[in-house]
Amino acid sequence: xxxxxxxxxxxxxxxTRRRSQRQGNAVPLRRRIFxxxxxxxxxxxxxxVVRRDDTHVGAHRDQGEAWCAxxxxxxxxxxxxxxxxxxxxxxxxxxxKHLLVLFxxxxxxxxxxxxxxxxxxxxxxxxxxxxxxxxxxxxQSPQARSGFSFMAMPDxxxxxxxxxxxxxKGKKVQGTALDDTWFxxxxxxxxxxxxxxxxxxxxxxxxxxx
Amino acid sequence: xxxxxxLIKWQRMKPKxxxxxxxxxxxxxGVVWGVTGKGSSVGCMTLQSPQLAxxxxxxxxxxxxxxxxxxxxxxxxxxxxxxxxxxxxxxxxI
Numbered sequence: 001x002x003x004x005x006x007x008x009x010x011x012x013x014x015x016t017r018r019r020s021q022r023q024g025n026a027v028p029l030r031r032r033i034f035x036x037x038x039x040x041x042x043x044x045x046x047x048x049v050v051r052r053d054d055t056h057v058g059a060h061r062d063q064g065e066a067w068c069a070x071x072x073x074x075x076x077x078x079x080x081x082x083x084x085x086x087x088x089x090x091x092x093x094x095x096x097k098h099l100l101v102l103f104x105x106x107x108x109x110x111x112x113x114x115x116x117x118x119x120x121x122x123x124x125x126x127x128x129x130x131x132x133x134x135x136x137x138x139x140q141s142p143q144a145r146s147g148f149s150f151m152a153m154p155d156x157x158x159x160x161x162x163x164x165x166x167x168x169k170g171k172k173v174q175g176t177a178l179d180d181t182w183f184x185x186x187x188x189x190x191x192x193x194x195x196x197x198x199x200x201x202x203x204x205x206x207x208x209x210x
Numbered sequence: 211x212x213x214x215x216x217l218i219k220w221q222r223m224k225p226k227x228x229x230x231x232x233x234x235x236x237x238x239x240g241v242v243w244g245v246t247g248k249g250s251s252v253g254c255m256t257l258q259s260p261q262l263a264x265x266x267x268x269x270x271x272x273x274x275x276x277x278x279x280x281x282x283x284x285x286x287x288x289x290x291x292x293x294x295x296x297x298x299x300x301x302x303x304i
Contacts, residue, residue, distance in 0.1 A: 133216075141220045184219070
């Protein structure tokens with residue numbers, strides 16, 4: 001669990017002070033920065049800002065308190081990575097280098113809802129092992145789909161189109177055909193490359209017959 | 211090898227310029243057409259000219275597909291496509 005270390009001004013509320021005593025490591029604040037005039041305070045009674053460096057900055061309007069909290073770097077506990085692929089149907093696979101890449105498909109257990117899948121797996125033919133890649137909330141990935149095109153190119157794997165059903169609550173279930181294109185590639189940085197290669201791939205469509 | 215697998219990322223490809231873009235569809239079949247290494251062709255299409263094989267970038271060829279069009283509550287009409295598209299992955303400076 002993440003531990004928050006709070007620092008309080010002397011006028012802080014009992015609740016915040018208790019939290020500070022419990023978690024320690026108080027960092028004194030300069031009140032002139034964190035205590036603006038009452039008319040400048042937002043209408044909400046309490047304001048909490050999480051800055052990019054994981055510092056929490058807060059203010060309480062009624063009691064004139066201000067605090068700063070530093071969240072130490074923590075590792076979010078995650079379930080252990082799965083080593084086997086769940087049952088899939090209508091997925092696509094492509095061989096890229098020595099990797100067998102699997103994406104998407106659906107799983108229809110028989111209920112009213114079809115579970116469309118958007119997970120990416122690779123089977124390493126050198127180690128005979130399945131590994132799930134491109135997982136996590138920060139990883140960009142195509143949405144779950146089935147019935148798409150999946151082609152291995154020398155530099156990566158192209159994905160285009162597909163179909164998925166929208167199960168938004170309160171709306172009629174509707175199937176949607178997709179028209180987006182994705183490219184799975186390795187962002188390996190060669191040793192001689194000083195800076196990160198800064199380019200993106202464009203899908204240049206050429207109509208040859210219609 | 212695990213370290214390399216962590217470097218595998220998805221990247222969205224956006225159509226470049228005003229080139230025709232295939233309408234949304236599913237079930238279209240694609241093959242790779244082009245050259246890997248020294249003039250060997252990949253896919254189901256054979257390159258007739260060795261000179262072309264030297265210069266032709268690897269591309270993906272897509273044909274056909276289907277889209278469902280919902281007419282009303284009761285009926286759905288499916289549109290089947292018979293067009294052929296070539297997608298050329300190109301590097302593009304930001």
